[in-house]
Amino acid sequence: MSSAATLHWAAQTHSGSRKPRNDDSWIAFASGPEGAATLEEAGSISLHRHDLVFAVSDGMGGGNAGDLASSLLLRKMSEIIPETFKIAASGFDPDCLEHLGEAIRSVHEHINETADSEHTRGMAATLALAWFTPENLYIANAGDSRVYLSRGGRTEQLTRDHTAAFGQWKRGEINEFQYRSHPRRSALYEVIGGGHAQICPHFATAPYQHDDRILICSDGLIDGLWERHISEALAEDAPPAEICSHLLKRAIDNSGIDDTTLVVVRIHQPEDHQEAVS
Numbered sequence: 001m002s003s004a005a006t007l008h009w010a011a012q013t014h015s016g017s018r019k020p021r022n023d024d025s026w027i028a029f030a031s032g033p034e035g036a037a038t039l040e041e042a043g044s045i046s047l048h049r050h051d052l053v054f055a056v057s058d059g060m061g062g063g064n065a066g067d068l069a070s071s072l073l074l075r076k077m078s079e080i081i082p083e084t085f086k087i088a089a090s091g092f093d094p095d096c097l098e099h100l101g102e103a104i105r106s107v108h109e110h111i112n113e114t115a116d117s118e119h120t121r122g123m124a125a126t127l128a129l130a131w132f133t134p135e136n137l138y139i140a141n142a143g144d145s146r147v148y149l150s151r152g153g154r155t156e157q158l159t160r161d162h163t164a165a166f167g168q169w170k171r172g173e174i175n176e177f178q179y180r181s182h183p184r185r186s187a188l189y190e191v192i193g194g195g196h197a198q199i200c201p202h203f204a205t206a207p208y209q210h211d212d213r214i215l216i217c218s219d220g221l222i223d224g225l226w227e228r229h230i231s232e233a234l235a236e237d238a239p240p241a242e243i244c245s246h247l248l249k250r251a252i253d254n255s256g257i258d259d260t261t262l263v264v265v266r267i268h269q270p271e272d273h274q275e276a277v278s
Contacts, residue, residue: 003270010241013261023059023066024261061123111193124194150234162190210269220260224251
């Protein structure tokens with residue numbers, strides 16, 4: 001049996017210049033039979049005994065509601081995702097995407113129920129989540145926080161921004177410059193919470209390979225970076241912490257208005273596994 005991959009990661013967040021409070025949140029945790037173990041802002045760990053989950057959320061709402069919504073969302077996800085190990089222990093094969101969907105619906109309802117005061121009414125949050133198991137990478141997103149995959153110098157966005165302007169850009173109706181300056185670029189039709197009765201997130205599965213790099217980020221990073229900037233940075237032969245710092249500094253220098261949060265993950269597959277899939 002091949003050895004499991006090891007993930008190296010780094011995370012950073014920066015409060016934007018338009019308000020003192022940072023409404024972004026991020027989380028990294030190892031998911032196992034004992035539940036979730038929260039990870040530090042940088043490190044490395046094998047997938048041999050645990051799944052690894054990295055997520056970013058951008059909160060919305062007046063008062064402290066945005067900060068509350070994003071942190072609550074990620075904390076609840078860290079409580080629900082490890083339940084797949086209990087399902088497996090009961091003799092069933094858990095469907096990770098189905099479990100993700102149920103988890104997001106549960107958190108969506110919880111945030112709506114929590115928004116019962118003047119200061120929290122209507123609070124909502126985006127989600128971009130990458131869940132690594134020994135076999136696959138599972139992606140979930142709602143809103144305009146993103147997950148990118150960089151492989152062999154080519155970068156692909158695995159998530160889908162839930163805005164009409166993003167759809168126009170990806171269909172080729174407008175170019176990247178027109179998309180970035182679109183007056184409705186941030187008009188989200190899908191968020192977690194916000195008083196909406198239903199939530200329809202985007203899901204994807206992406207088998208990973210040795211030396212893949214994954215970026216999970218809030219839209220504050222996108223405000224200051226063009227797609228080519230992201231692709232060039234992720235293609236660098238550098239540790240995740242260096243790539244993270246490079247991207248964050250460039251985004252802040254170019255914009256820095258919105259809260260900016262990112263997690264960079266680099267995958268190391270043992271040589272026996274690389275030979276098996278080549």
